[in-house]
Amino acid sequence: MSNLKINMNNHGDIEEALKSQTLRVCIVGIGRIGLPTALLFAKSGLNTIGVDINENLVQNINSGIYPLKDEPGIEEIFNDVIKNKKFSATTKIEDAVSNSDLIVLSLPTPMDENNIPDYSALRSVATKLSEILSPNSLVIVESTIEPGFIEDEMISTISESGRLKIEENFFIGVCPENANPGEILHDFTNLPRLVGGINNHVTKMIKMIYDFVFSVELVEMPNCKTANAVKLTTNVFRDINIAFISELSLMFEKLGIDTMQVLDAAKKKYNFQIHYPGAGVGGPCLPINSYQLLNSAKRMGVKLSMIESGRKINEKMPDHVVKLTSDAFKESNKPLQNSDILILGVSYKPNVKDIQLSPAEKIIKKLQNLGTNVHVYDPYFPSENVFGIKVEDNLDDILPKMDAAIIVTSHDDFKKIKISSFAKMKNPILIDTRGIIDPSSAKLEKVIFRGLGRGNS
Numbered sequence: 468m469s470n471l472k473i474n475m476n477n478h479g480d481i482e483e484a485l486k487s488q489t490l491r492v493c494i495v496g497i498g499r500i501g502l503p504t505a506l507l508f509a510k511s512g513l514n515t516i517g518v519d520i521n522e523n524l525v526q527n528i529n530s531g532i533y534p535l536k537d538e539p540g541i542e543e544i545f546n547d548v549i550k551n552k553k554f555s556a557t558t559k560i561e562d563a564v565s566n567s568d569l570i571v572l573s574l575p576t577p578m579d580e581n582n583i584p585d586y587s588a589l590r591s592v593a594t595k596l597s598e599i600l601s602p603n604s605l606v607i608v609e610s611t612i613e614p615g616f617i618e619d620e621m622i623s624t625i626s627e628s629g630r631l632k633i634e635e636n637f638f639i640g641v642c643p644e645n646a647n648p649g650e651i652l653h654d655f656t657n658l659p660r661l662v663g664g665i666n667n668h669v670t671k672m673i674k675m676i677y678d679f680v681f682s683v684e685l686v687e688m689p690n691c692k693t694a695n696a697v698k699l700t701t702n703v704f705r706d707i708n709i710a711f712i713s714e715l716s717l718m719f720e721k722l723g724i725d726t727m728q729v730l731d732a733a734k735k736k737y738n739f740q741i742h743y744p745g746a747g748v749g750g751p752c753l754p755i756n757s758y759q760l761l762n763s764a765k766r767m768g769v770k771l772s773m774i775e776s777g778r779k780i781n782e783k784m785p786d787h788v789v790k791l792t793s794d795a796f797k798e799s800n801k802p803l804q805n806s807d808i809l810i811l812g813v814s815y816k817p818n819v820k821d822i823q824l825s826p827a828e829k830i831i832k833k834l835q836n837l838g839t840n841v842h843v844y845d846p847y848f849p850s851e852n853v854f855g856i857k858v859e860d861n862l863d864d865i866l867p868k869m870d871a872a873i874i875v876t877s878h879d880d881f882k883k884i885k886i887s888s889f890a891k892m893k894n895p896i897l898i899d900t901r902g903i904i905d906p907s908s909a910k911l912e913k914v915i916f917r918g919l920g921r922g923n924s
């Protein structure tokens with residue numbers, strides 16, 4: 468049962484609870500973002516409990532097994548707060564929520580196979596909160612949501628049981644997370660955060676708490692929906708710009724222009740923001756965020772044609788990678804069918820272990836449909852099964868058995884591979900979709916080379 472004593476709408480109560488470290492925190496959803504968030508709350512001295520439906524994850528965390536090996540700096544914090552018992556995990560949301568003052572939701576907001584945003588985790592937790600949230604608690608939603616989701620859905624769902632009334636005995640706000648996987652600790656302690664509450668007073672309460680925990684610039688928003696609009700705008704800006712430069716790079720290829728040289732020079736102009744072309748845009752953020760805004764537009768009867776086009780371009784890029792590959796095979800006079808092709812990198816972005824919506828999946832499927840034998844090497848997944856293929860664990864052993872290699876992800880490790888290693892392939896063909904190979908060095912080693920967007924290669 469709850470023994471809440473802190474009124475999360477009262478400035479003095481919160482201030483005192485932070486000072487005396489008596490504010491009790493519950494983070495629901497302790498994945499890529501939620502776990503580091505929980506750990507920083509615990510590091511600030513606040514008793515923090517993490518809730519997750521993933522029993523294995525909860526068990527591992529409570530046994531001191533740290534899950535996010537690709538996030539530098541966080542494991543030390545994990546070890547400290549587990550040792551000093553400031554943090555633990557549970558699958559029992561009822562106990563954790565009812566014994567907390569602050570509930571932070573870091574639940575997944577993916578999309579379904581028709582690109583429709585899926586808010587089922589938030590919806591189901593909101594329904595639970597309506598039964599179990601203690602009066603005078605504060606709920607902060609960090610998940611990425613469409614503008615208006617708090618105002619139009621979360622509040623009415625949490626109020627459903629009739630026990631809780633917004634602005635009277637429960638309070639809600641958002642603080643959309645904008646950290647980059649692989650750099651989460653750095654971003655948590657450096658990047659400004661957006662704070663939007665159900666009213667200005669709640670915004671100030673959230674600011675006080677996040678200032679205590681993160682000490683970063685906290686940007687006050689007029690309401691929840693504006694904060695969520697900013698979060699989506701910044702990410703969709705990237706999705707569209709990557710589409711723009713990817714589309715342009717296809718024409719530069721035909722014109723005999725190297726897009727990397729264009730970008731190197733273009734970035735010297737003070738107001739040019741560099742984005743790179745590539746095999747496609749994946750991950751749990753950019754593609755979904757574009758579809759979230761498209762979903763909002765549909766509801767509002769508005770057309771967002773630029774986002775639509777951007778998505779189409781980014782989703783077609785894997786086709787172009789396959790086309791470059793088949794062109795290179797034609798040049799080598801070797802059939803594509805039955806060839807052995809190595810995919811270098813399955814993560815959707817460099818230096819992280821994450822394959823969510825990775826363009827590598829589409830490239831692999833398309834190549835398999837063309838009758839090729841696809842192999843995978845990715846230093847983040849040695850010997851694991853990814854997209855139905857067992858990942859190789861030794862690059863030097865596998866390369867000489869390959870006809871071609873395709874760099875899909877620009878992991879730092881791949882930048883260190885010598886061109887002479889690629890030259891040892893049977894054919895040898897090298898496709899670089901990320902602009903990390905110098906085309907002239909490939910030529911010198913007599914490697915048949917195709918660089919995405921690199922017209923003079």
Ligand SMILES: NC(=O)c1ccc[n+]([C@@H]2O[C@H](COP(=O)([O-])OP(=O)(O)OC[C@H]3O[C@@H](n4cnc5c(N)ncnc54)[C@H](O)[C@@H]3O)[C@@H](O)[C@H]2O)c1
Nearest residue numbers: 496497498499500519520521573574575576588610611644
């Ligand atoms: N990963 C990123 O790069 C990133 C960056 C910024 C913002 N975000 C946003 O943060 C949110 C969380 O993303 P993430 O990458 O941490 O997701 P994640 O999938 O890594 O973690 C989500 C966790 O929630 C758990 N979960 C699912 N349903 C649950 C439920 N009903 N009750 C309790 N736990 C439940 C899952 O088991 C998982 O451990 C999303 O809205 C995402 O868009 C992600």
